[in-house]
Amino acid sequence: MNFIQAQNSNFKKIDSLHKYVVKSKINDSLGLAKVHYQLGELYRYSNLSDSSYFYYHKAERFYRHSKQQLEYAKTLYGIAVIQTYEKDHTGSEVTSFQAITILESLKQVNEVRKYKAYIYNNLGIVFNQLNQLEESVNYYTKAIDLKRGLKGDFKNSIDNSINNLARVYILKNENDKAIKYYNVILSDKNLRKERPSFYALVLGNYGKALFNSGNYDKLPNLYFEALKIADSVSFNGYNSIIINQQIAEYYSLNGDNELAKFYAYKAKSISEKFNNEDLLSALLLLSKIESKDKALKHLRAYVKLNDSLLKTERTIRNKFERIKFETKEIEKENIQIARERLWLLIISCALILASVLLYLVINQRSKNKELKFVQQQQETNEEIYNLMLSQQDNIEEARVLEKKRISEELHDGVLGRLFGARLSLDSLNMATTTDAINTRSKYIAQLKTIEEDIRKVSHELNTDFVSGSGFIDIIKSLIDTQTLAYQLKYKMNNDGAINWDGISNKNKIHIYRIIQEALHNIYKHAKATEVVFTFKLKKSIICLKIKDNGAGFDINKAKFGIGLKNMNSRIAEINGIIYFNSEKNLGTTVVIEIPIT
Incomplete structure (x- = not known):
């Protein structure tokens, strides 16, 4: 798969992941962190540092507070690599040591040791860029030792670290050590076929080590072989920039300025497509091998580009810091929202509890009032009942008094009159005179009157005047x-x-x-x-x-x-x-x- 195909494949995967996040509406924090990590990886391999850094930081924010510490360390490693690529060497150093500290706390399984090796390799690059070459050698050596002890096929990764270590020895002017390591890599007969681009890179670096050591026997043919391979596998010529510069240096040293300038301008022409440090190297080389006016022109261009690259690096570092800051601000907002939700939940529970207690109190008071009302009703009913009993007693008393009165009236009135009338009639019982007859008629009339009185009293006795x-x-x-x-x-x-x-x-x-x-x-x-x-x-x-x-x-x-x-x-x-x-x-x-x- 060539570079363009690889990039297209990455972009398809990125698009697929974004669609997955939108459609599935992932609510699981760890699941979302995994997707963000994968997006960070894909953007990194697509050389889109800003997007890669953004998604790595999203994943890091989730993993930081989880139990997935290996994933956390892997995410930090991804961030460190981006920082290295964008020349934020101090930031990359801090992030790398943070990841190493986490990995050291874990059980040293194969996966853990693998990422320790990757991080040591990154630290080798960082210290190389910071011109701390001894530290660089130290961490490259640690990376190589760890990779050699890993289970699985890590030959390519080991070769990459050896190549990096050898380049540091070139910078230290310990070219013999560099040549020794390059011979180890080039001893693999299948390397040219399996990794032609890497083979060309190693071959060029090997030539540089030979050149620095004064061993010109294999030069410049070794350079031309490397250049031929690099041009055959690189669609944009990027891999041939360094080799063209090395050839230019070779011819410049040997006094062939025309060929030196030819290959130097060729390196400049290719590197102008990328506007990076390779262009800086090409301009600096031309300032050394060109005539005075042209050399001054190239030197000014070098200074201008160097300032521009430094400014870009600062801008990128500031952008990374802004992403960190915004991430922290979002995290603070989320924490604040979580706290507010917690307080809202607490307040809601408190209000519900208070409402329940208030309801129970009010309900209990209502029941107490109802009970008190029932008791009052009972007391009132008892009072009414007692009043009715009292009234009934009064009625009974009135009945007794009335009966007594009627009894006395019968005894003293009606019975006395009856007795007097009976005695008078007894005395006139045998008399036949007119006066006697008239007197008897008078007493008979009196008896009728007494009869009416008795009937009246009888009626009064028969009718209960207070009944009901x-x-x-x-x-x-x-x-x-x-x-x-x-x-x-x-x-x-x-x-x-x-x-x-x-x-x-x-x-x-x-x-x-x-x-x-x-x-x-x-x-x-x-x-x-x-x-x-x-x-x-x-x-x-x-x-x-x-x-x-x-x-x-x-x-x-x-x-x-x-x-x-x-x-x-x-x-x-x-x-x-x-x-x-x-x-x-x-x-x-x-x-x-x-x-x-």
Whole structure:
């Protein structure tokens, strides 16, 4: 697969991952972190550093607080590589050591040691760029040693680290060591076939080491072989830039300025497509081998490009810092949102708990009030019952007194008169005179009068003059008291056919309380001036009608308060029925039907 095909493949994978995130709406943090890491990797291999850094940081933010510490370290490694590529060497160094610290804390399985090797290799690159060559050699050596101990095929990775180490030895001017390592790589007979691009790179570096050591036997043919291979595998000529510069240096040293300038300009022409450090090297080389004016021109271009690259590097580093800052700000916002949600949850729970407690308290108070009301009702009922008993005692006492009076009247009046009339008739029993006859007629008339008196007394004894009048007297006393307090006039019609002595005390108490409540409602709502109470007996049903001349109300729209509810409750307890008939400004009539039980 060539470079273009690889890039197209990466972009297809990136597009597929983005669509997956949108369609699946991943809510799992670790799942989302995995996708972000994969996007970071794909963007890195596509040389899109900004996007790669962005998605690596998104993944890092999730992994940082998770138990997936290996994935966290791998993500940090990806960030470190991007920082190295963009010349943020100090940032890459810090990130790399952070990843190493995490990996050191884990069990040293193959995967952990593999990423330690990768990170050591990155640190070798970083310290090389920082011109700390001893440190660079140290970390490249660690990387190579770890890779050689890994399970699996890591030959290519080992060769890459050896090539990097050899280049550091060239910079240290320890070219013999560099040549030794390049010979190790080039001893692989299959390298040219399997990795032609890398083979060309190694061959060029090997030539550089030979050139620096003064060994020119294989030069420049070795360079031309490397250049031929590089041009055959590189679609844009990028791999041949360094080799062209090395050839230019060779010819410049050997006094062939024309060929030196030819290959130097060729390197410059190719590197202008990329505007990077290779172009800097080409311009610096031309400033050395060209004539004065042209050399000065190339030197100025070198300085200008160098300043531009430094500015770009600072811009990129600032961009990375901004991504970090924005990521931290987003994280802070998320933490704040999480805290706000937690407090909202706590407050909601507290409010619900408070509402439940308040409901329980109110409900308990309501029950207590209801219980107290029932107790008060019971006490009131007992008072009414006692009042009725007292009234009954008064009635019984009145009956006794009346019987005594009648007895005395019979004994002292009627019986005395009878005795006197009997004695007079006895004395005239045998007399036949006209006076005697007239006197007997007089006494007979007197006996008739006495007979009428006896009949009258008998009738009075036979009719219980207080029978049933006790409860009605209690009701009348209630109505008298309340109508006087409410400034109402009243009329009361009582059907004498109702035997109140046969009505249970429970029913009497409820009737009493219903009348009491009705009077209270009339006073409170009706604004009446007169009320009429009627008691009738219809087929073993006591009918109580209470009619007022008040304001009235619309029955269909009326909201029944606690007073009417209490009346309904009492009616239900005695199996009665209540009706309301009312019109505005025409008063209200309440009809209550109570069966005699």
